[in-house]
Amino acid sequence: MRKIHLIILIAFQLSSFAQNKEILYNFTSIPQSSLVNPGADVSYKYYFGIPLLSGVSVNLGSSSFSAYDLFANNGIDFTDKVRNIVNKSSDKDKTHVNQQLELFSGGFRVGGEGSKSYISFGLYQEFDFLMYVPKDLAILGLDGNRDYIGKAFDISDFNLRAEVLSVLHVGFHKKVSEKLVLGGRAKIYSSGANISSTRNSGFIYTGQSDGTPNIYSQTISSDLEIRSSGIATFTKDEYRGSETEDILHNTFFNGSLGLGIDAGLTYYFKDNLQFTASIVDLGFVRQSKDIETLTFKGTHNYEGVNPNFENPDAPRNALAEFEKAIPRDTLYNKYTTWRPVKFYSSLQYSFGESRYGEECNCRAPSKRGYANSIGGQLFIMSMPRQPFVAVTAFYKRSIFENLDFKATYTFDAYSNKNIGLGLSGNIGKFNIYALVDNVLEYKDVSKANSVAFQFGLNFIVPDSD
Numbered sequence: 001m002r003k004i005h006l007i008i009l010i011a012f013q014l015s016s017f018a019q020n021k022e023i024l025y026n027f028t029s030i031p032q033s034s035l036v037n038p039g040a041d042v043s044y045k046y047y048f049g050i051p052l053l054s055g056v057s058v059n060l061g062s063s064s065f066s067a068y069d070l071f072a073n074n075g076i077d078f079t080d081k082v083r084n085i086v087n088k089s090s091d092k093d094k095t096h097v098n099q100q101l102e103l104f105s106g107g108f109r110v111g112g113e114g115s116k117s118y119i120s121f122g123l124y125q126e127f128d129f130l131m132y133v134p135k136d137l138a139i140l141g142l143d144g145n146r147d148y149i150g151k152a153f154d155i156s157d158f159n160l161r162a163e164v165l166s167v168l169h170v171g172f173h174k175k176v177s178e179k180l181v182l183g184g185r186a187k188i189y190s191s192g193a194n195i196s197s198t199r200n201s202g203f204i205y206t207g208q209s210d211g212t213p214n215i216y217s218q219t220i221s222s223d224l225e226i227r228s229s230g231i232a233t234f235t236k237d238e239y240r241g242s243e244t245e246d247i248l249h250n251t252f253f254n255g256s257l258g259l260g261i262d263a264g265l266t267y268y269f270k271d272n273l274q275f276t277a278s279i280v281d282l283g284f285v286r287q288s289k290d291i292e293t294l295t296f297k298g299t300h301n302y303e304g305v306n307p308n309f310e311n312p313d314a315p316r317n318a319l320a321e322f323e324k325a326i327p328r329d330t331l332y333n334k335y336t337t338w339r340p341v342k343f344y345s346s347l348q349y350s351f352g353e354s355r356y357g358e359e360c361n362c363r364a365p366s367k368r369g370y371a372n373s374i375g376g377q378l379f380i381m382s383m384p385r386q387p388f389v390a391v392t393a394f395y396k397r398s399i400f401e402n403l404d405f406k407a408t409y410t411f412d413a414y415s416n417k418n419i420g421l422g423l424s425g426n427i428g429k430f431n432i433y434a435l436v437d438n439v440l441e442y443k444d445v446s447k448a449n450s451v452a453f454q455f456g457l458n459f460i461v462p463d464s465d
Contacts, residue, residue, distance in 0.1 A: 020379040021057070022392040022408050023422040023435040024454060026276055026346050029404045030424050030433045031107060031458050034120055036344060037278035038171045038183035039264030043118065046108035047431075047460040055102030055124065057454035079142070086138045094383070097129040102456070107171075109463075116175035120185075123168050125251060128340065130383065131160035145206050155202035155222055159384055161337070165191040165285070166251050171262070181266040189258035189339070191285045192251030193230040196337055198384040200224045204322070217303045222326045224296040227335050229256050229287035250289065258285030260339055272350040272370055281339040293331040300325040341382045348375035348396075371398045377408075388413065402426040410437075420452075431458040 027033050028042045032055050049055065105122030109115055136153040145153070166189075173183025202222040208215070230250050234243050260283020267275045302325075350370035377392040390412035397405045408420040415438065422435040437452035 020342075020381070020388075020390045020392075020410070020412070021435075021454070022377055022379060022390065022394070022410050023406055023420045023437065025344050025377060025379075026348065027396070027404070027406050027422060027424060027433075027435075029426075030431065030456070031105070031120075031460065032102070032433075032456060034107075034171065034173065034183065035122075035262075036280060036342075037264035037266070037276055038120075038173055038185045038262045039181050039266050039278060040173070040183070040276070041175065041181045041266040041274075043116070043175070043463045044107065044109070045461040045463060047106060047458055049102055049105035049122070050457040050459065051104045052101065054105050054456045054458055055100065055454070056456065057098075057100045057452075082138075083142050086133075086135060086142065089133045089135055092385075093133040093135075095129065095131045095133065097127070099127045101125045103166075105458075118173055120171040120173075121169065123166060125164075125166050127164050129160075129162040130340070131162075132157065132385065134158045140204065145204075149206055149208050149216070151205070153204040155204065155224055156200050158200050158224065159198050161194075161196045161198060161384070163191055163194045163285075163337070164247055164251055165189050165194075165255070166253070167260075168253075169262075173264075179268045183264050185262040187260040187262070187281075187283060189260060189283065189285050190251060190253045191229060191256040191258065191287065191289075191337075192247045192249075192254075193228075194256070194285070194287055194337060195226065195228045195231060196335075197224070197226040215303065218301070220300040220322065220325050222296050222298060222322075224326075226294045227287070227291075228293070229291045229335075230289055232290050232292035254289075256285055256287045256289045258337075258339075259283055264344075274348040274350070274375075275346070276348070277345040278343070280342040280344070282341055283339045285337050285339070286334065287337055288334045291332055291334060293333060293335070295329045295331065296323070296326045297329070298326045338382075343380040344377065346375055346377040348373050369398075372396070408437075426460070429460055431460050432456075 021036050024030065024033055025036050026040060028040050031042065031044070031047050031049070034040045034042060035055075102122060102124040105120070105124075107118055107120035109118050111117045134157040136157045137155070139148070140153050145151070167187050168190075169185050169187045171183060171185035173181060175181045200223060202220070202224060204218075204220050206216055206218045208217075230247065233239055234241075234246070260281055262278065262280045262282070264278030265276065269275065350373045352371040353369065373394075373396040375394055377394060379388075379390040379392070381388045390410055392408050392410040394406060394408045396407075399405050403423065403425040406420075406422040406424075408418075408422075410418040410420065412418070417440060418438050419440055420435065420437040421439055422433065424431065424433040426432075433454075433456055435454040
């Protein structure tokens with residue numbers, strides 16, 4: 001159970017935030033906007049991202065606690081802090097971390113000077129972690145079951161997936177008419193490490209017989225499975241290498257491989273009324289390297305004076321007793337994991353003619369230029385239990401000829417006061433952008449439920465028309 005101990009520890013130290021890039025989406029003065037919509041209306045002769053600096057994004061936060069709740073110097077014992085967090089959480093709260101680092105990227109026009117067809121390409125590294133708060137198991141681990149006679153602890157609360165991978169991609173998009181832009185992207189995934197446990201069921205129940213107050217009955221029914229790829233080697237006692245170096249080595253095309261696609265479009269009802277939609281990461285990875293599946297399946301019944309998991313002074317014994325009661329089996333079968341699929345869409349109304357020239361035509365060219373845009377966005381992401389949904393209202397403004405601004409207000413399951421700000425500016429042919437989410441939380445980051453940022457640096461040669 002060493003692996004389970006490690007995962008639960010990580011879950012309470014990491015954070016919760018979805019992969020919604022609402023500021024970047026349709027912010028078309030940034031070339032990376034095509035990563036969330038390959039059909040975004042952007043144009044250029046060519047561009048390339050500055051290696052390791054063109055796209056850096058991190059999403060951190062929590063739906064039920066902050067760093068302050070855990071680490072505040074307020075005289076409260078750390079175990080009691082964890083217990084308070086667990087008690088106020090529900091099994092619907094989730095921990096979700098996403099980090100991306102673009103290693104290189106670029107794009108260029110194909111088909112001659114008047115062509116509206118473009119190819120883009122790149123390679124980025126991604127870390128993704130999702131775990132639902134295992135409330136019942138956390139209570140059992142912290143307090144034992146002495147005070148919970150008659151309660152069934154739900155094993156399905158244990159639900160997680162995590163992966164480190166690299167993504168090599170090639171995209172193509174074309175403005176097929178003045179009203180319609182279509183785009184698509186093909187991806188090759190290389191997974192350096194994966195762990196998945198999302199279809200568990202069972203319970204742990206301790207009861208007391210009527211008329212016999214000192215006699216207890218306990219039932220454990222478990223169908224628990226933990227699948228891993230690229231990790232088993234590191235858990236062995238004889239391993240003497242560097243986990244970080246070996247995972248990085250496996251991540252870049254030495255690990256398990258998979259395929260995926262993105263698709264998107266932009267449609268103009270009028271010059272100033274635009275609709276966009278995209279689907280991202282419709283794909284899978286066939287986990288085949290260093291694979292190991294641990295199963296805990298069976299039923300255990302006990303009746304007697306002292307039920308298992310009773311001692312609240314030694315809560316760590318709970319998982320050890322569970323392992324004794326339910327046999328563990330180890331399998332080495334390949335398995336398939338599906339990427340979390342993201343869906344975006346937006347409706348944008350533009351107004352106020354731009355007074356600036358059209359020399360840098362990388363902002364969604366149309367027959368007329370507009371200085372202001374307002375609209376709404378919808379984001380949906382697949383998750384094991386239910387989809388994550390976010391709704392965003394936004395305002396975009398061309399402040400100067402080479403400086404664009406976007407502000408967002410997002411409502412989702414985590415927050416109803418998520419205000420985001422983004423700037424994208426050109427200095428000569430260099431594009432610099434910075435996007436910050438949840439800006440109201442920065443007055444005291446330690447108490448923030450979520451913090452997200454993204455920045456990058458690109459070299460762009462715009463179209464001449």
